[in-house]
Amino acid sequence: MTCPDGCGETLTVNLDSRVGPAWRRFERHGQVTVYPSVWRDNGCRAHFIVWKDHILWCGPTDEYGVNAPDxxxxxxxxxxxxxxxxxxxxxxxxxxxxxxxxxxxxxxxxxxxxxxxxxxxxxxxxxxxxxxxxxxxxxxxxx
Missing domain, CATH: 1.10.10.10 (Winged helix-like DNA-binding domain superfamily/Winged helix DNA-binding domain)
Structure with a gap:
C-alpha cells in the first residue's frame, strides 16, 4: 500500500503469520480493517489505523473520531x-x-x-x- 501521509513510499504490510510477525486483516460488510496499527519507525514516521476502509491517524490522545460502540x-x-x-x-x-x-x-x-x-x-x-x-x-x- 502507498503511505497515506503523502510521502509516496510503498509500505509492506505482512498478513501472513507463517513468515513472521503479521497484521490481522478483518473484512466485515465489505470493509477492511487491519490490526494492529501501522507505525513507520523511519521516513515520514506515520502512525495510523486502517479501520473500515478509512485511515484513522494516531496521536497522543488515542482519540480517533470514531463513533461510540453500538x-x-x-x-x-x-x-x-x-x-x-x-x-x-x-x-x-x-x-x-x-x-x-x-x-x-x-x-x-x-x-x-x-x-x-x-x-x-x-x-x-x-x-x-x-x-x-x-x-x-x-x-x-x-x-
Missing part, C-alpha cells in the same frame, strides 16, 4: 468481562469474533461510564455496577 457490542463486551480478573482486549476480541479496535473502544467507553476498570496495557475487567443492560432504553451515556 449497544449490542457494549452489552456483549461487558458480559464477557470478569469482575475479578483483568483480560486483554485482544483476547476478548478473539472470543467474541470481533475486530480488536472495536472491543478496545467498547472497553474504554465502559470505563468512562464506570462499568469497567482498566489495568495495565490494554487489560480490562468489569465493575459490579452499572451494567450496560441495566439501561436498555438508551446507552448514549456509554459513549
Amino acid at each position: 449497544e449490542r457490542l457494549l452489552v456483549e463486551v461487558y458480559a464477557s468481562l470478569s469482575q475479578t480478573a483483568y483480560e486483554h482486549y485482544e483476547s476478548l476480541a478473539d472470543r467474541l469474533d470481533t475486530i480488536p479496535w472495536e472491543v478496545l473502544w467498547a472497553c474504554r467507553a465502559l470505563v468512562r461510564r464506570g462499568s469497567a476498570q482498566q489495568g495495565e496495557a490494554g487489560m480490562f475487567r468489569a465493575t459490579a455496577y452499572p451494567s450496560p443492560s441495566s439501561n436498555r432504553g438508551s446507552l448514549d451515556h456509554y459513549a
Whole structure:
C-alpha cells in the first residue's frame, strides 16, 4: 500500500503469520480493517489505523473520531468481562469474533461510564455496577 501521509513510499504490510510477525486483516460488510496499527519507525514516521476502509491517524490522545460502540457490542463486551480478573482486549476480541479496535473502544467507553476498570496495557475487567443492560432504553451515556 502507498503511505497515506503523502510521502509516496510503498509500505509492506505482512498478513501472513507463517513468515513472521503479521497484521490481522478483518473484512466485515465489505470493509477492511487491519490490526494492529501501522507505525513507520523511519521516513515520514506515520502512525495510523486502517479501520473500515478509512485511515484513522494516531496521536497522543488515542482519540480517533470514531463513533461510540453500538449497544449490542457494549452489552456483549461487558458480559464477557470478569469482575475479578483483568483480560486483554485482544483476547476478548478473539472470543467474541470481533475486530480488536472495536472491543478496545467498547472497553474504554465502559470505563468512562464506570462499568469497567482498566489495568495495565490494554487489560480490562468489569465493575459490579452499572451494567450496560441495566439501561436498555438508551446507552448514549456509554459513549
